[in-house]
Amino acid sequence: MRTYAAVDLGASSGRVMVGRVGPDSVELREAHRFPNRPVRVPEGLRWDVLALYGGVLDGLRAAGPVDSVGVDGWAVDYGLLDADGALLGNPVHYRDARTEGVAEKVWASVPAAELYAATGVQYAPFNTLYQLTAARSTAQFARAARVLLIPDLLTYWLTGELGTELTNASTTQLVDPRTRTWSREVAERLGIDLGLFAPLRRPGDPAGTLRPEVLAETGLAGPVPVTAVGSHDTASAVAAVPATGERFAYVCTGTWSLVGLELSAPVLTEESRAANFTNELGLDGTVRYLRNIMGLWLLQECVRAWGGPDLGPLLAEAAGVPALRSVVDAGDEAFLAPGRMPERIAEACRASGQPVPATRAEVTRCVLDSLALAHRRAVLDARWLADRPVDVVHLVGGGTRNTLLCQLTADACGLPVVAGPAEAAALGNVLVQARAHGLGGDLPALRRLLSRTRPLTRYTPRGDAGRWREAEARIAVR
Ligand code: ADP
Ligand code: LRH
Helix, strand or coil: EEEEEEEECCEEEEEEEEEEEEECCEEEEEEEEEEEECCCEEEECCCCCCHHHHHHHHHHHHHHCCCCEEECCCCCCEEEEEECCCCCCCCCCCCCCCCCCCCHHHHHHHHHHHHHHHHCCCCCCCCCHHHHHHHCCHHHHCCCEEEEEEHHHHHHHHHHCCCCCHHHHHHCCCCCCCCEEECHHHHHHCCCHHHCCCCEECCEEEEEECCCCHHHHCCCCCCCCCCCCCEEEEHHHCEEEEEECCCCEEEECCEEEEEEEEECCEEEEEEHHHCCCCECCCCHHHHEEEEEEECHHHHHHHHHHHHCCCCHHHHHHCCCCCCCCCCCCCCCCHHHCCCCCHCCCHHHHCCCCCCCCCCCHHHHHHHHHHHHHHHHHHHHHHHHCCCCCEEEEEECCCHHHCCCHHHHHHHHHHCCCEEEECCCCHHHHHHHHHHHHHCCCCCHHHHHHHHHHHHCCCCCCCCHHHHHHHHHHHHCCC
16 A cells, blocks of 8 residues: 545645555545635735645645655646746636636637637636736736646645646646647737746656655655646546446536536537537546536535535525525626625526525525536536437535535436545545556546445436426526
């Protein structure tokens, strides 16, 4: 058995997990979890990346001796380094308003259809491409010598080595998913200097060793190798979907719901663009063909607005609220920014002529019904767009702890749901490290290992598919 530390930075919390892996066993424990709170300063919404790095060091100290460390985190965002390698300011949060209207300017140079044909990436206002375009005229950017995506920035601080990990690079909208390398043409036409990015590295590649100062701070004995993993948290989570066959869809449910299929080649059709599916890169030459849905962010923001009540009682009450009274479009960009979430949900219900949820339990039920409905639409759309059969939906991530959401997803999709693991990103991270350090096995074998060793819960659809179709029509006509 070998031991690996997975640093997993989610939008709502960061954690350092310790995985022990053998040919027929996988154990995972949490060494340290720390909040990830965006901070609003006069210039906008920022990540507190120093606090995150502090949490990572605390976590490595708590982890104890490990054979390797891997870092994954959320996509698209980055830090800028100056010519001395120092961080220039706090990384901008993808929910910041600086990219409003930027995509339209980019499309004036490279039309949206051409951009999709070249990169396969969905439209989202926060794609790195649009963020870089928004940043280009700033004084800070003028001093930038390097752009490092968030997990690569943390890896750099841990090791002193620069790199750009491929699965996360694929979310920048600057990578061609067919060649799995930078799309030089897109970058050139938009005046983006790809030289700002460090060389690409792939999951399993060595990414340096912990710096002596990091060893001293964490009490670890060196050398401790750092291994590149699927550094996009969703890539690591999809790698840890415990599927036993090929005909599965996945819902990575956390702050976001990322819903789709694993494919061997991208789908770059006009229908796919219109349906706003993305082709992000996964492990071992795979493509993560998926749609972004607002996810449990909607609930997190309601809970924040209500002063932080416990989730347990709230979800129990929501389970007793009549189903599908009101639904909103959980894919709607209108829910992206923070603030006033219960009011915004109420406004959306009113605008589509549905009853306005009045109590906290009713709002919660509306959010969960709406998420399940969005999961359904994404699974059905993906199945149709990629022309692939689906027999089972795997739910992974923190949302698998929400049994009501799991059951509603099974009901809405009309398919069996297998829920777990909750810490999928950390497990995907650990397994890729384990493989780089001698554990054999292709991706299906790693998945079978998880299906044998992790506790999973099965949900059977309660046959009320007609009600979900009716609810879908309510928001489709809006
Ligand atoms: P991220 O990686 O994006 O930070 P996670 O995968 O950790 O997100 O999932 C966080 C979400 O999981 C929370 O917003 C919450 O809705 C849900 N969750 C976590 N724990 C529980 C629980 N005990 N019961 C129900 N839901 C939970
Ligand atoms: C989930 C995630 C998702 C991205 C979003 C910005 O944490 O990485 O895959 O689209 O954050």
